[in-house]
Amino acid sequence: xxxxxxxxxxxxxxxxxxxxxxxxxxxxxxxxxxxxxxxxxxxxxxxxxxxxxxxxxxxxxxxxxxxxxxxxxxxxxxxxxxxxxxxxxxxxxxxxxxxxxxxxxxxxxxxxxxxxxxx
Amino acid sequence: xxxxxxxxxxxxxxxxxxxxxxxxxxxxxxxxxxxxxxxxxxxxxxxxxxxxxxxxxxxxxxxxxxxxxxxxxxxxxxxxxxxxxxxxxxxxxxxxxxxxxxxxxxxx
Numbered sequence: 001x002x003x004x005x006x007x008x009x010x011x012x013x014x015x016x017x018x019x020x021x022x023x024x025x026x027x028x029x030x031x032x033x034x035x036x037x038x039x040x041x042x043x044x045x046x047x048x049x050x051x052x053x054x055x056x057x058x059x060x061x062x063x064x065x066x067x068x069x070x071x072x073x074x075x076x077x078x079x080x081x082x083x084x085x086x087x088x089x090x091x092x093x094x095x096x097x098x099x100x101x102x103x104x105x106x107x108x109x110x111x112x113x114x115x116x117x118x119x
Numbered sequence: 120x121x122x123x124x125x126x127x128x129x130x131x132x133x134x135x136x137x138x139x140x141x142x143x144x145x146x147x148x149x150x151x152x153x154x155x156x157x158x159x160x161x162x163x164x165x166x167x168x169x170x171x172x173x174x175x176x177x178x179x180x181x182x183x184x185x186x187x188x189x190x191x192x193x194x195x196x197x198x199x200x201x202x203x204x205x206x207x208x209x210x211x212x213x214x215x216x217x218x219x220x221x222x223x224x225x226x227x
Contacts, residue, residue, distance in 0.1 A: 035216065044221040045154070045162065045205050059214050062120060095161055104209055104216070105152035105167040112161055
């Protein structure tokens with residue numbers, strides 16, 4: 001079965017670091033871009049960035065450049081989203097999503113990882 | 120920065136046709152993609168490359184694009200189609216994606 005499985009919910013304090021993961025299975029992980037999408041509580045979807053696990057080519061939304069780091073370990077078919085210093089405003093659901101092989105839409109999504117940042 | 124604009128809400132009765140629009144300056148040259156997100160669930164791609172339907176998506180979902188506007192049409196909307204719908208596309212460079220603000224579809 002082709003799927004993306006994300007790491008579990010996190011509760012952190014402001015200033016702490018965090019790395020969440022997205023593991024692909026059932027397909028050739030290195031040949032598909034993986035994107036990250038934020039959804040703040042009650043709000044819409046926001047594209048954060050995207051990575052090509054084959055060569056780690058990464059692009060960021062200007063809104064998230066410098067705020068997060070996207071990486072991937074192709075040896076274990078896993079993409080990551082990390083923060084060095086969380087803020088309360090980072091509280092959100094984060095989705096990873098696979099870009100289609102021949103088109104720019106995201107054809108498969110992870111189940112989401114809820115990140116709560118609170119003192 | 121590039122923006123896609125959607126109406127916040129659309130409401131139809133069951134069996135009626137729902138149309139959700141998405142406007143953006145790059146849409147004449149870039150494809151639109153549509154996602155359905157039901158409450159508490161991850162989004163699902165329902166239309167790609169303006170008008171193509173992924174396998175498993177009901178035929179009542181269709182898409183079109185003309186000029187700077189893309190449209191998602193749900194012909195004979197069902198109660199189970201109640202959801203938030205998001206359009207998505209890339210900017211003119213093709214290196215950045217953007218989502219519209221989302222449209223809440225009510226079917227009742």
